[in-house]
Amino acid sequence: MITELGHFALALALAVALVQSVLPMIGAARGNGALMDVARPAAFAQFVLVIAAFGALVHAFVTSDFSVVGVYNNSHTLKPLLYKISGVWGNHEGSLLLWITILAVFGAAVAALGRNLPPTLRARTLAVQGMISVGFIAFILFTSNPFLRIDPAPAEGLGLNPILQDPGLAFHPPMLYMGYVGFSIVFAFAVAALIEGRVDATWARWVRPWTLAAWIFLTLGIGLGSWWSYYTLGWGGWWAWDPVENVSFLPWLAGTALLHSAIVVEKREALKSWTVLLALVAFSMSLLGTFLVRSGLLTSPHAFAADPTRGIFVLALLGITIGGSLVLYAIRAPYLEGGGAFAPISREGGLLINNLLLTTCVATVLLGTVYPIITDALDVGKITVGRPYFDAVFVPLMVPLVALMGVGPLLSWKRADVTGALARLKIAAAIVAVVAVSTLAVSGTSLVALGTALGFSMAAWLGISTILEWAERTRIIRAGAFQRVIHLPRAAHGMTVAHFGMAVLIAGITASTAGRQEHIQTMTPGQSVEMAGYTLTFKGVATVPGPNYTANRATIELTRDGRLIDTLQPERRVFRQPPQETTFIRIHTRWFSELYTVLGDPDDNGYVTRFFYEPLVTLIWYGTLLMALGGLISLTDRRYRVGAPRRAVSVAAGMPAPEAAE
């Protein structure tokens, strides 16, 4: 009964979304306040209805109602509660419903927080948001209904793939979707601005908090996914340039470019049409990310089960959303330009080059990801585009970008003095030289060593110049520094933290790639292996029962200079439903480096064990966290607080609503 109510609520939400997408748009075009005012209550109503639908599905999973197909296929009574709940979005239908739920939450947030927006802009933004809801709810209801029943109901479910039964992965999709869907708000703002034919500094300020919020969630989501694959898949990798990873990286790259170009709109009233385009692209990439993995065109171990008819619907939805917005862009964007021209050496000049490089990154990752689909479609022979390609093309783009990140923040707006900026970075340059030389001294002059030296140099350059810039801005060693730190805009602190996080990330990537050690061997009880200054002694394997699995648990003693430091117990787990084997990795962390132990299969008279030493690998996730934290600090900037930019009353009241015919 609750399930049917959920289904009904979703159908009702579709009707509300239709109203929300049509009436306010007409109202805004005709200057009819009553019609425009429909948008807010409609957004709230949609929120309530979609939450009800989502709640109904969660209820079905929690109560293990196997008469619901999705529950039968993806759940099991023996599953712990957390994974019963995460099972809701562990499948195509449920994950789409989660997507819509987040969309409704964001829509309601705009309605609630956007009081200060000009009424036409607010009405149009919510209307566009409504249109996106219409498309997605229709997609769910007509092709991917999560509320389908089976009769008679089976007594037990098929269970959730045990590899997905992990706290990291339970929260990974919601984070990622909050990022994807967050960009839908930015998209809606951009479409509304195109309709109004007006993009200015205030628009950039309204959009910025939403972009930041989406970017933070996406950063965390990607980081969480990478961390999950590192500690569950058993080979110590944290990024494989898998298509499914790439499509989550694409909106992140586009969103990062958007964050930076929006600053130029705000400060210089320039790059308007470009910024609007990036807003459209960021969400288009999110849509691609959500859907390419469901179309059956991309082949990846992480892709959802494919269904070509769904694929056609998806393509139509993408075509209307992305294509429609770009048609509007082609018509209206030429009139958006204006603003000042740029000096080559200036803050805006630096941001422009930043955007050039980031956009090339987006295009490159997109090209590599869809290229196999292109060759398939043209039938010119199957090819694979894997990690070596992405490493080869991505790194050369990151090197100038990171070099620029060191200098850019020191440049002033309009016209800057590059020699002055570089002179202020003398210390950074000197330290970079020391880092590069000492890396080469330690690791020789092979190609790998050169790459390592480059990586550490980049990290040092970015880290030190970021701190120098902050110290200079706050004149940290002079009297009254505390006051200046307090009064420095939060956005400036945010930038410092985020850029520093990037430096930390680069250091982690370089160290863990260059200094990785591995030992793979068959061990019998009592045998030991020396690695990175540790002695790992294999004590044997015992069989232990788990809640819904049985495990072979190894005991490995970790000693250093004869002293016992840690006892690690990696496992191989055999799950009952679905019958599947997984590895349970155990890690010893010392400072920022990790010793990673995996138990393999029995072999002859012992067990296969795999040990990896990953130096500074945790910096990758600390760096990611710092980047997200930087975003969060920026988000708390008073100037940008959601809904805060109170336009001068005279402007708000007197502002005409520029508008073209439909």
Next chain:
Amino acid sequence: MAEATPKRRPARWPYLLPLVFIAVLGVVFGKRLADVEKGADPKAIPTVLLNTPAPMLDLPALPNFGDDVTSADLKGRVTLVNFFGSWCVACVAEHPVLMEIARSGEIPIIGVDWRDTPEQGAAWIRRYGNPYTKIGQDPKSRTAIDFGVVAAPESFLIDASGVIRYKQAGIITREDWRDKIRPLIAQLKQ
């Protein structure tokens, strides 16, 4: 919009580029989706060995099922080479069709028992029947990789001069036999 264009009127065409780009991508996706809906498998890896001489065959026989398999078995006649294994679920589904083909006597079928133990392979043949004129063992995939095999069952139609003329990835259904393989055999025998 006024058509007269004095000097620096902003060019409009650059703003069309994103649309053009997305449209091209959309057409490519659409074409591919249509292919997939028509039955193209995005996971399938088309063989590059079509119309090239079959790789060398030199496999020890499955004990008690005839002689060793060699390339000489392919000479002078059209042959079907079928990769199977006792672990392969789909092979059980394919087996009745192979039995029918064997009974028809139209073409000799050479079996390659892939990634299997001789005991399990033999037990499987005893249980489901033997459609093969000869069965070779390929426990370490040497021959399978030579043939570019991805997953069992896979079958290769090889002409009298030892050239691969057709590859069936997955189960040979009665329709495949009737509509594709059998006509091709007739053609190759001429």
Next chain:
Amino acid sequence: MKWTALLFALLVAGAAHAIEPKEMLTDPALEARARDIGRELACVVCQGENIDESGAEIAADMRTLVRQRIVAGESNTQIMAYMVSRYGDYVRLNPRFMPRTYLLWFGPLMILLVGGFVVARRLRREPAEAVPPLTPEEQAALANIHREGNAP
């Protein structure tokens, strides 16, 4: 379909089976070469993974074959060429430079150059040079845009 479900289970669960000690060569230099090749070869049943990371049995056999060929004295290039001759370019994780991958390899550079050209044009304009004023036609068009939708 059962078969695909089974295959999928095999692929996912297999991730940890990766490379086994039994397969490894005793000579560390040769083993290092085998790993280099293994990282460049795509597993043919599990998309996106290389054969070193893959748990699929065919990947294990490919790893063994790579090592046998190394021991037999073949070069890395010869071994890659052999694999490509069996499975096509699909097995190369690093796509070869050939007509059908020109766009793939040149694409990023082309985008960077075109974008760089646009950016350079924009940057060369000195800030002193003001944006040219709107032509009368443009002003009319703009006014038109502003007026149309603004009707009460």
